[in-house]
Amino acid sequence: MQITFLKAILLTKGVTIDGSARSEIWSGRWKAPRMVRSGMSGGLEFYLVLGGYKVAVSCLYSLETDDEGLVIIHDGQKFYLSFKGEIVCEVELVPQPSYYALSTTSGKKMASVAQQCFTKLAVGVYGSCALNQSPKTACAFCAIHAAKKTDSPNKSDDEIFETVHAVADSELGNHIDIIMLGGGTPNTPDKGAKRFASLSVRLKKIVPWRVTAMLVPPKSATDLRRLHDAGVKEVSINLEFGSDKAFAQFTPGKAGLIGRRRYFDCLEEAVKIFGAGNVQSLLVTGLEPMDETLWAVDWLAERGIIPVLSPFRPLPFTLLEKECPPEVNDVLSLYFEARKVVASHKMFLGPRCAPCQCNTMALPWDVPNSFIT
Ligand code: SF4
Structure with a gap:
């Protein structure tokens, strides 16, 4: 998928955090998602790593299973964005300041x-x-x-x-x-x-x-x-x-x-x-x-x-x-x-x-x- 398309999906539909990624995201190592108060910063923040680019995204997230949406998974070492079980690209979370x-x-x-x-x-x-x-x-x-x-x-x-x-x-x-x-x-x-x-x-x-x-x-x-x-x-x-x-x-x-x-x-x-x-x-x-x-x-x-x-x-x-x-x-x-x-x-x-x-x-x-x- 192209980055532009991915970003449009993420900004409108958000992302699901898969069970494999939850304990790592909230482990204290990464910047935990925050309340979104307007269009501004907040939600889950990460970089999409694709095609030689690192594109910053902040989007709403859900813990509910969504078979039709983008999902963040963790393989024990890295985070990835996946769609219908296929890995789309790597994502990098932001370390907890x-x-x-x-x-x-x-x-x-x-x-x-x-x-x-x-x-x-x-x-x-x-x-x-x-x-x-x-x-x-x-x-x-x-x-x-x-x-x-x-x-x-x-x-x-x-x-x-x-x-x-x-x-x-x-x-x-x-x-x-x-x-x-x-x-x-x-x-x-x-x-x-x-x-x-x-x-x-x-x-x-x-x-x-x-x-x-x-x-x-x-x-x-x-x-x-x-x-x-x-x-x-x-x-x-x-x-x-x-x-x-x-x-x-x-x-x-x-x-x-x-x-x-x-x-x-x-x-x-x-x-x-x-x-x-x-x-x-x-x-x-x-x-x-x-x-x-x-x-x-x-x-x-x-x-x-x-x-x-x-x-x-x-x-x-x-x-x-x-x-x-x-x-x-x-x-x-x-x-x-x-x-x-x-x-x-x-x-x-x-x-x-x-x-x-x-x-x-x-x-x-x-x-x-x-x-x-
Ligand atoms: S968007 Fe800005 S001006 Fe409007 S209610 Fe929120 S803080 Fe106030």
């Missing part, structure tokens, strides 16, 4: 302060979200409220820096190359930009990692400039959908309290400040007609903004938990059409960091060498 066993001096598990996602350290700075407090404003696909055990709310800056120091001093010190600040939207006009900027200034003094931030549009472009001046190299401002209808239906808080117009304006402001190829925007795919998503891909790419295709995942504890994931063929059709659209603007599908593509429909070869970080 040593800092996951540590706690901050305040007593918080460092694993709940910042999580390793392949070569990225993800810091959910707030670990909670003002929009998620009510079904009237929550993004319908987001489970941030249910992830408190694994992603602590109310992290202090001291806890974040203690954890960053522990990661930098660990075996991951030379492995991590990106730190992403995000994790929920505070109820302030800057939408977290001021805190992200102050964290970035301190981070730049202690780690060489590329600092990125994910946030909803702050009220004013001044806050985007503040992030840039603080050393943030890349921002994610997620348009989520191509149509006004889907945006209002599935992200009612963003539609009602921030407004679609502000998203468009903010993305254009961001690309002026950070430069083409340094702003990305995630699109949830499979909840609206393909043409609508492709319209957004075109709008973004035309402006030098990197579109990111994130196939919808019906997560437990979300308003859409009973929805079906998109069909594999639809995910693939959209991916191939979107590639043509971005190419017509001399752009590419992101994220630009290959391991960060783990839960998005993009492959390492989509990103031109000049943009690989």
Whole structure:
């Protein structure tokens, strides 16, 4: 099977963990699967090893037998992906980071302060979200409220820096190359930009990692400039959908309290400040007609903004938990059409960091060498 096809299956249908692999996966040697809170990192993380490539994947997993799906097995030495009893390729799990066993001096598990996602350290700075407090404003696909055990709310800056120091001093010190600040939207006009900027200034003094931030549009472009001046190299401002209808239906808080117009304006402001190829925007795919998503891909790419295709995942504890994931063929059709659209603007599908593509429909070869970080 081709890697592209495999990845589309894994992102939509997930994988079954066979009995032969369970005790090894949860042996403490490997990074155990985590709660998935949105389209972001979580679930089971591994590399597909096929055709000379190592492709990062993070997907939902099940322990139920599924004779029609992809299965992870273990032969006593290595993990493999199999389909109907035939081995498809080897998979490599991610070793359990040593800092996951540590706690901050305040007593918080460092694993709940910042999580390793392949070569990225993800810091959910707030670990909670003002929009998620009510079904009237929550993004319908987001489970941030249910992830408190694994992603602590109310992290202090001291806890974040203690954890960053522990990661930098660990075996991951030379492995991590990106730190992403995000994790929920505070109820302030800057939408977290001021805190992200102050964290970035301190981070730049202690780690060489590329600092990125994910946030909803702050009220004013001044806050985007503040992030840039603080050393943030890349921002994610997620348009989520191509149509006004889907945006209002599935992200009612963003539609009602921030407004679609502000998203468009903010993305254009961001690309002026950070430069083409340094702003990305995630699109949830499979909840609206393909043409609508492709319209957004075109709008973004035309402006030098990197579109990111994130196939919808019906997560437990979300308003859409009973929805079906998109069909594999639809995910693939959209991916191939979107590639043509971005190419017509001399752009590419992101994220630009290959391991960060783990839960998005993009492959390492989509990103031109000049943009690989
Ligand atoms: S803004 Fe939406 S997706 Fe982001 S944390 Fe809040 S509810 Fe979740």
